[in-house]
Amino acid sequence: xxxxxxxxxxxxxxxxxxxxxxxxxxxxxxxxxxxxxxxxxxxxxxxxxxxxxxxxxxxxxxxxxxxxxxxxxxxxxxxxxxxxxxxxxxxxxxxxxxxxxxxxxxxxxxxxxxxxxxxxxxxxxxxxxxxxxxxxxxxxxxxxxxxxxxxxxxxxxxxxxxxxxxxxxxxxxxxxxxxxxxxxxxxxxxx
Amino acid sequence: xxxxxxxxxxxxxxxxxxxxxxxxxxxxxxxxxxxxxxxxxxxxxxxxxxxxxxxxxxxxxxxxxxxxxxxxxxxxxxxxxxxxxxxxxxxxxxxxxxxxxxxxxxxxxxxxxxxxxxxxxxxxxxxxxxxxxxxxxxxxxxxxxxxxxxxxxxxxxxxxxxxxxxxxxxxxxxxxxxxxxxxxxxxxxxx
DNA sequence: AATTAAATACCAACTGGTTAGTACATCGAA
DNA sequence: TTCGATGTACTAACCAGTTGGTATTTAATT
Numbered sequence: 001x002x003x004x005x006x007x008x009x010x011x012x013x014x015x016x017x018x019x020x021x022x023x024x025x026x027x028x029x030x031x032x033x034x035x036x037x038x039x040x041x042x043x044x045x046x047x048x049x050x051x052x053x054x055x056x057x058x059x060x061x062x063x064x065x066x067x068x069x070x071x072x073x074x075x076x077x078x079x080x081x082x083x084x085x086x087x088x089x090x091x092x093x094x095x096x097x098x099x100x101x102x103x104x105x106x107x108x109x110x111x112x113x114x115x116x117x118x119x120x121x122x123x124x125x126x127x128x129x130x131x132x133x134x135x136x137x138x139x140x141x142x143x144x145x146x147x148x149x150x151x152x153x154x155x156x157x158x159x160x161x162x163x164x165x166x167x168x169x170x171x172x173x174x175x176x177x178x179x180x181x182x183x184x185x186x187x188x189x190x191x
Numbered sequence: 192x193x194x195x196x197x198x199x200x201x202x203x204x205x206x207x208x209x210x211x212x213x214x215x216x217x218x219x220x221x222x223x224x225x226x227x228x229x230x231x232x233x234x235x236x237x238x239x240x241x242x243x244x245x246x247x248x249x250x251x252x253x254x255x256x257x258x259x260x261x262x263x264x265x266x267x268x269x270x271x272x273x274x275x276x277x278x279x280x281x282x283x284x285x286x287x288x289x290x291x292x293x294x295x296x297x298x299x300x301x302x303x304x305x306x307x308x309x310x311x312x313x314x315x316x317x318x319x320x321x322x323x324x325x326x327x328x329x330x331x332x333x334x335x336x337x338x339x340x341x342x343x344x345x346x347x348x349x350x351x352x353x354x355x356x357x358x359x360x361x362x363x364x365x366x367x368x369x370x371x372x373x374x375x376x377x378x379x380x381x382x
Numbered sequence: 383a384a385t386t387a388a389a390t391a392c393c394a395a396c397t398g399g400t401t402a403g404t405a406c407a408t409c410g411a412a
Numbered sequence: 413t414t415c416g417a418t419g420t421a422c423t424a425a426c427c428a429g430t431t432g433g434t435a436t437t438t439a440a441t442t
Binding site: 019021022077102103106131134138139140141144145148149151152154155156157158159160162163170175178179181182183184185186187188189190 | 209210212213268293294297322329330331332335336339340342343345346347348349350351353354361366369370372373374375376377378379380381
């Protein structure tokens with residue numbers, strides 16, 4: 001693996017475990033057996049490294065969301081399920097990334113944060129549009145404001161980054177199914 | 192107001208805005224026009240101050256949850272609504288507190304973190320028990336695992352700390368109603 | 383009421399330690 | 413010999429916590 005990727009990978013691990021500010025450049029290079037000269041050859045600053053991590057993460061999510069949404073053969077319900085599953089499955093592959101994405105965003109500078117926030121909003125709006133589409137096509141009931149519903153679903157999914165254990169007894173696929181069942185059908189006994 | 196309370200209040204504000212590590216004791220005392228000696232007269236360490244903030248926050252939540260749950264006259268559905276409303280209403284009064292509670296917990300030491308994590312788990316288990324009760328009494332349908340449902344509901348609520356704007360167009364009462372409607376009845380059109 | 387002892391509230395200066403980032407040296411391969 | 417890649421040594425800034433005080437308030441005693 002290239003040194004730049006090694007640095008990125010190890011940084012994600014350390015930022016996730018200890019936090020951005022609590023991880024020094026020295027920690028990162030020491031654990032790779034190199035020196036700071038190497039780090040600053042590949043990254044112009046610690047902040048830039050964090051921005052790289054954020055960009056890779058959100059761009060990957062957006063791209064996979066696009067794939068799901070552009071599949072014409074699927075119903076809105078199925079698409080919601082696919083998106084929820086994707087978000088939760090993501091933990092297994094990119095456990096630390098997501099934590100960093102939510103926890104360390106404030107260490108970006110204004111300009112960088114703005115870019116990331118805009119991309120996050122894009123993801124959110126795509127989901128909101130899907131829900132609105134489902135409402136207009138009669139798959140989902142009207143009466144509930146799509147924006148709040150969207151935030152509710154995203155909250156459920158995103159929060160799982162704080163508790164979901166990939167080695168736990170409930171597999172990600174199952175969690176996604178339960179969440180979608182819950183959101184679609186509710187937990188109350190229907191009269 | 193007593194100096195100790197002033198320090199706590201201002202610290203919450205600064206920790207919320209800038210983060211725990213990014214706020215120095217000097218920042219706190221400067222913005223109050225006192226000196227570090229004053230700070231260390233009231234708090235034994237920066238970490239202890241953070242622990243104070245965490246304890247006050249979770250103890251308050253637990254106490255209010257207890258009040259809701261112990262009301263015999265209410266149905267499980269109503270109790271769920273009350274808890275969700277309480278969590279979301281909390282943002283208006285304690286906006287920054289909650290952010291600190293979720294974001295800065297890792298700056299506590301092991302022993303402190305353990306205490307807080309246990310209290311968080313208590314809150315979670317109380318909610319889980321309520322859902323199980325609702326299932327056994329026929330208010331909620333069975334088939335969904337109560338623990339995952341609990342985490343879903345908590346996720347929805349807790350995530351709102353990251354976006355809810357007390358001055359926004361949707362009032363907290365309304366958000367709580369939408370979330371509970373969503374969780375109880377689902378968003379799908381029932382066949 | 384006057385005096386004194388003790389507790390409270392605060393301050394200024396300092397210490398020991400850490401960290402991001404820089405300047406420049408070195409080394410090896412093409 | 414050039415240059416991409418890495419190492420060494422350093423700096424300037426920052427910060428948590430300590431120490432040794434002082435001023436003020438409170439409480440007890442005569």
